[in-house]
Amino acid sequence: MAYYPVMLDIEDKRCLVVGGGKVAYRKVKSLLECGGKVTVIADKLCDEISRLSKEGKIDVIHRSYISGDAAGYFLVVAACSDARINELVANEAKERGILVNVADNLKLSSYIVPSVLRRKDLTIAVATGGKSPLLSRKIREEIDKTIGDRYEKLLDELSKAREEIKHKNLTIEEKIKIYENIIEEGEEV
Numbered sequence: 001m002a003y004y005p006v007m008l009d010i011e012d013k014r015c016l017v018v019g020g021g022k023v024a025y026r027k028v029k030s031l032l033e034c035g036g037k038v039t040v041i042a043d044k045l046c047d048e049i050s051r052l053s054k055e056g057k058i059d060v061i062h063r064s065y066i067s068g069d070a071a072g073y074f075l076v077v078a079a080c081s082d083a084r085i086n087e088l089v090a091n092e093a094k095e096r097g098i099l100v101n102v103a104d105n106l107k108l109s110s111y112i113v114p115s116v117l118r119r120k121d122l123t124i125a126v127a128t129g130g131k132s133p134l135l136s137r138k139i140r141e142e143i144d145k146t147i148g149d150r151y152e153k154l155l156d157e158l159s160k161a162r163e164e165i166k167h168k169n170l171t172i173e174e175k176i177k178i179y180e181n182i183i184e185e186g187e188e189v
Contacts (some may be wrong), residue, residue, distance in 0.1 A: 003112055003129065007189075008099075011035035012073060018065045019079035020045035023103045027077045032057060032111065039073075041065050042080070065089055075099040078108070079171035106130040115140040117150050138183050 003185040015031045017024050021040025028049060031038050033106055051058040061069075065085050070076050070093045078089035078100065090108035093100035102108040106129075114127035116137035124147075126140045161182055165175055 003127070004054070005114075005127070007123065007125075007126070008075075010074060012037060013074035014039065015075050015077070016041065016070060016073040016164050017077045017079060018042065018069075018085065019077075019081065020049050020105070021081060022046055022048075023078070024077070024079035025049050027101075027103070027113070028052065029081050030060060031077075033118070033127060041069055051156075068097055069094060070100075073098055075101075075111075077101045077103070078112075079103040119147075119149075120155075122151055122155050150186060154183065157182055157186060 002016075004047065009081070010031065013036055015036040015038050017028050017031070017038060017040045019028060020040060021044075024040065024042065025046055025048045028038050028040060032052075035061075039061065040053070041061045041063065041103070041186070043064055045053070045060065045062075049058070049060070052058045052141075065088065067081070070089065071111065075094045075100055076089060076122070078086040079102075080086050080089070083105075086102045086105060087108060090100050090102050090105075094110065098163065100108070100110050107132065112130040113129060114125035117124040117126075117140050118152075124143055125141055126136045126137045126143070158179060167176060170178075
């Protein structure tokens with residue numbers, strides 16, 4: 001199976017996480033970082049999810065998942081320790097046309113979650129096709145060590161230049177040359 005890499009805007013979109021353990025927490029944290037409105041359905045919650053609930057950052061439904069719970073959500077994450085519930089969640093989400101990720105089960109997932117490095121507007125995502133999230137994280141950490149802060153500044157400069165030359169009567173090659181010069185100068189600093 002091949003996944004098409006895409007960034008989704010989940011700002012203010014309803015996201016459901018089924019499961020209350022450490023894996024579910026990592027998924028919840030990632031969704032919150034992107035502005036998702038997260039609801040967790042689980043019988044038991046890890047301390048971190050309980051804390052987020054007490055802080056009012058997420059909604060929690062304290063019970064097992066039941067058929068129909070996925071209705072109305074933009075995306076769903078099944079991160080329950082019970083494989084049967086994860087399969088129920090995945091099948092229901094797919095029937096409803098809802099994106100679904102099932103922790104540790106690529107076959108049931110319609111999307112995978114890469115390991116993500118965020119620095120303001122710069123986002124770098126690393127994925128191993130779901131085969132080894134640990135390797136994805138390791139690669140992301142290596143990238144983080146090597147890029148430093150200079151690319152955030154460079155991104156701002158390129159954005160300004162793009163706005164300035166967007167409507168000028170330049171060929172695409174001329175625009176690319178301007179961008180390449182800015183990048184080369186930025187890398188020399």
